[in-house]
Amino acid sequence: MGKIIRLAGIEVMPGEKFQDFITVPGTEYKTPVTIVNGKQDGRTIYISTGVHGGEYPGVAAVSEVSSKLSPEEVSGAVIFTNCLNYSGMTGMYDAVVPEDGENINRKFPGSPEGTVTDRIRDFIVREIYPQVEFIADLHSGGAYESLSSCVFFPAACGQEMRELVLDVCKHIDIPYLVASTASDGLYSYGCHHGVPGMILERGGHGECDPFHVEGYKRDLKNILIYFGLLNGEYEPVSAKKTVFEHASYIGTDVTGFWYPEIELDTEFKKGDRLGLIKDIFGNTLKEFIAEHDGKVLYYNGALVAIENWTNIVAYGWLE
Numbered sequence: 001m002g003k004i005i006r007l008a009g010i011e012v013m014p015g016e017k018f019q020d021f022i023t024v025p026g027t028e029y030k031t032p033v034t035i036v037n038g039k040q041d042g043r044t045i046y047i048s049t050g051v052h053g054g055e056y057p058g059v060a061a062v063s064e065v066s067s068k069l070s071p072e073e074v075s076g077a078v079i080f081t082n083c084l085n086y087s088g089m090t091g092m093y094d095a096v097v098p099e100d101g102e103n104i105n106r107k108f109p110g111s112p113e114g115t116v117t118d119r120i121r122d123f124i125v126r127e128i129y130p131q132v133e134f135i136a137d138l139h140s141g142g143a144y145e146s147l148s149s150c151v152f153f154p155a156a157c158g159q160e161m162r163e164l165v166l167d168v169c170k171h172i173d174i175p176y177l178v179a180s181t182a183s184d185g186l187y188s189y190g191c192h193h194g195v196p197g198m199i200l201e202r203g204g205h206g207e208c209d210p211f212h213v214e215g216y217k218r219d220l221k222n223i224l225i226y227f228g229l230l231n232g233e234y235e236p237v238s239a240k241k242t243v244f245e246h247a248s249y250i251g252t253d254v255t256g257f258w259y260p261e262i263e264l265d266t267e268f269k270k271g272d273r274l275g276l277i278k279d280i281f282g283n284t285l286k287e288f289i290a291e292h293d294g295k296v297l298y299y300n301g302a303l304v305a306i307e308n309w310t311n312i313v314a315y316g317w318l319e
């Protein structure tokens with residue numbers, strides 16, 4: 001016998017499917033959810049997307065996959081949050097929940113007494129985590145970000161979890177696998193509390209490129225096959241994998257105009273210049289120099305760079 005999935009006051013029995021908006025407890029915040037509770041017993045997987053409002057490919061892929069998936073074909077259950085920051089995405093906010101200006105993917109575990117975003121975090125931790133055995137959180141570069149497709153995997157939650165997630169990555173068609181020690185985000189807080197998971201990143205710049213949507217659909221199918229929820233053959237994976245054990249995440253302490261001298265998928269050497277911030281008249285305010293041989297994961301794709309806010313560049317170390 002399968003198990004009952006319970007979420008925000010609804011119950012989904014084995015063999016049933018739920019697809020509708022739910023209200024996050026303690027708020028009036030509505031977010032779209034799909035629960036496919038298989039007829040057959042098995043694992044329960046959480047697929048999240050739309051945490052950031054300017055990141056589209058994951059939302060488009062989950063929309064299609066969650067709509068087609070039926071309880072008849074699933075062994076176990078899948079909980080999808082189809083577009084967690086729904087008000088942010090439909091209001092065209094890049095990263096934050098407009099109700100309170102907060103980024104969901106920080107400050108987990110949240111609080112049942114805090115802001116709307118705090119309560120969304122708390123809802124995920126208290127109602128979703130205890131029911132699931134794996135978390136896959138689908139992101140993209142932000143509306144002003146250029147990004148190489150990459151996965152962030154937990155590197156500070158023990159060898160067993162690291163190896164499991166890297167094994168799942170064998171079936172994910174994404175080239176760069178980045179060790180992460182983060183602990184206060186949607187998937188990373190889960191990892192630090194015993195639920196393995198990963199962030200997947202494809203696309204960026206506010207685009208919904210079909211190449212990345214199709215890629216995400218294949219990744220999702222393979223995750224469900226990996227954990228035994230679906231039968232059938234894995235979708236083929238062609239990406240050659242690079243594991244980055246270390247990465248640099250560089251912000252800026254000046255505001256100005258950013259002129260990158262790097263490209264995605266291109267190696268650079270320690271000492272190479274990554275780019276410049278200039279003032280409006282072209283005078284250099286700051287130079288960014290690589291401290292390691294590396295490869296770009298993502299970089300600011302806007303002309304403007306804002307002090308203590310813009311992610312200038314993130315790169316993995318080649319050692």
Ligand SMILES: [Zn+2]
Pocket residue numbers: 051052055139140
């Ligand atoms: Zn994101």
